[in-house]
Amino acid sequence: MPPCTHPLAPLASARMPEPSTTANGQWIPTSQLSASGKRYSHSIMEEAPNLLRSSTFSASGNKRQTQRVVDIIVNHREEVRSPLLRERLLAEFVGTFFLVLTVGVAVASKTDMAPVAVGLMLAVQIYSFGAVSGGFLNPAVTLAVLLSRRDKISPQISVLYMAVQFLGGVVAGFMAFAGTETSFCFDYAVMSKSFGTSFEFEMFFTMALCGIVLAAGTSNDAPNQYFGFAIGCSVVGGALACGGFDQGSFNPAVTVGMNLANYANSNSKINPSLGAWFVFISAPFVGAALAAAVFRGTRGNEFEEVMSKE
Numbered sequence: 001m002p003p004c005t006h007p008l009a010p011l012a013s014a015r016m017p018e019p020s021t022t023a024n025g026q027w028i029p030t031s032q033l034s035a036s037g038k039r040y041s042h043s044i045m046e047e048a049p050n051l052l053r054s055s056t057f058s059a060s061g062n063k064r065q066t067q068r069v070v071d072i073i074v075n076h077r078e079e080v081r082s083p084l085l086r087e088r089l090l091a092e093f094v095g096t097f098f099l100v101l102t103v104g105v106a107v108a109s110k111t112d113m114a115p116v117a118v119g120l121m122l123a124v125q126i127y128s129f130g131a132v133s134g135g136f137l138n139p140a141v142t143l144a145v146l147l148s149r150r151d152k153i154s155p156q157i158s159v160l161y162m163a164v165q166f167l168g169g170v171v172a173g174f175m176a177f178a179g180t181e182t183s184f185c186f187d188y189a190v191m192s193k194s195f196g197t198s199f200e201f202e203m204f205f206t207m208a209l210c211g212i213v214l215a216a217g218t219s220n221d222a223p224n225q226y227f228g229f230a231i232g233c234s235v236v237g238g239a240l241a242c243g244g245f246d247q248g249s250f251n252p253a254v255t256v257g258m259n260l261a262n263y264a265n266s267n268s269k270i271n272p273s274l275g276a277w278f279v280f281i282s283a284p285f286v287g288a289a290l291a292a293a294v295f296r297g298t299r300g301n302e303f304e305e306v307m308s309k310e
Contacts, residue, residue, distance in 0.1 A: 083132045085157070089164045091129035095137040096168035097175075098125050100257045104176025107184055115239035115248070123232030126217075130228065134217070138251045139165050140284035144210035145218060147292035150302060152218055165253045173257030177265060185262040186247050186255045187276035193245055195275055199283045201246040205238030206287030207294075209250050214295045219302060250287075255280040 083091075102121040106114035126135035134153070136142045139162040146158045153161070177183045184190075188198035212234045216227035239248040249255045259272050259280075272280075296303065 085160075088133035088157075089160055091133040092136060092161050093164040093168040095125035095129045095133075095135060096165045096253050097172045099137050099251075100169040100172035100254050101176050103254050104173060104183070104258060104261070105180060108176065108180035108182045115236050115243070118239065119232040119234075119236035121232075122235055123228040126228035126231055130217070133161070135228070136161060136213070137165060137253075138209070138284075139253055140206050140251060140288040141210050141213050143285055144214060144288035144291045144295075147289060148214050148218065148295050150218075166256055169251075169253030169255075169257030170260055171257075173259075173261035174264065176258075177261040183258070183262040183265040183268055185259045185268070185270060185272045185276070186249050186280040187270060187272045188246070188279060189273065189276070190270065191245060191247060195279060198246045198276075199279045201238075201242040202249060202280060202283035203287040203290070205234075205242060205248065206250045206284040207291045208238060208287075209234045210288045210291035211294060214291060215299075219295075219299060249280050250284055252281050252284050 099118070099122050102118050103114075106117040111117070122137065125137060129135045129137075134145070136145065142153070142158050142161045142165070145152050146155060173183075188195055191198070209231065212230050215221060216224065216230045235250060238250060242248055249258075255277075259277070262268050263271060
């Protein structure tokens with residue numbers, strides 16, 4: 001009669017792989033080591049603490065400040081260098097260009113699905129360039145990330161981001177006008193509403209947009225696969241909600257691009273007033289500041305972690 005063996009005996013007697021170690025004394029399986037002895041970044045959640053500790057910083061600190069945004073968005077299958085500044089700026093330019101182009105073409109086509117088209121294009125561009133620049137594509141979002149601190153972006157880099165975002169918006173505005181042979185501008189008079197109505201909705205719905213960027217794209221909730229979709233949905237929801245009261249820019253780069261192109265259209269029936277310029281430029285920035293304040297008020301653990309590491 002054969003001897004009785006426990007059903008888990010084969011597992012207990014199986015030969016386990018030999019562990020290996022890195023320079024910092026951390027034991028990891030040999031299978032996860034490259035030929036040079038460096039561990040591959042299979043999981044960004046596992047690597048994030050090491051990235052924060054081992055990153056090398058330039059004199060201005062720009063590498064550290066911009067690298068963190070990218071690292072929490074993407075999970076690299078192998079080690080790659082950080083995106084160069086020119087690559088990040090190009091990504092912000094192109095992403096903003098396609099967003100504003102979609103706004104101009106969708107509005108010109110007079111479709112009820114314009115908010116959906118804009119939200120989808122925003123999501124696509126965020127997924128395209130989030131791993132390069134963070135995929136802000138909006139000066140108000142850039143301000144919100146800057147004000148949220150945590151060394152996500154430096155003031156110098158944020159100014160450059162805003163500059164290329166405005167530039168991308170202007171180029172896209174003129175391209176939309178050239179392609180559709182029509183234009184529009186952002187002015188509360190178009191909706192026959194008051195100054196205060198547009199300011200309120202531009203401020204609050206931009207606040208919602210910036211809030212989801214901070215939460216889904218830059219917080220400890222990341223990395224995740226839904227951040228681009230969630231950000232796009234915030235634009236769709238805001239535009240659909242206030243469509244009868246406000247034109248729903250939520251983005252100063254969109255406002256500048258569309259308004260300047262409208263000036264170039266000799267057949268335009270209305271150009272934005274000074275009050276409209278003030279509302280559609282300043283209100284999103286106020287919303288960005290509010291979003292950063294709420295983030296700091298509700299995510300205190302994020303800032304405690306940063307202070308403990310410093």
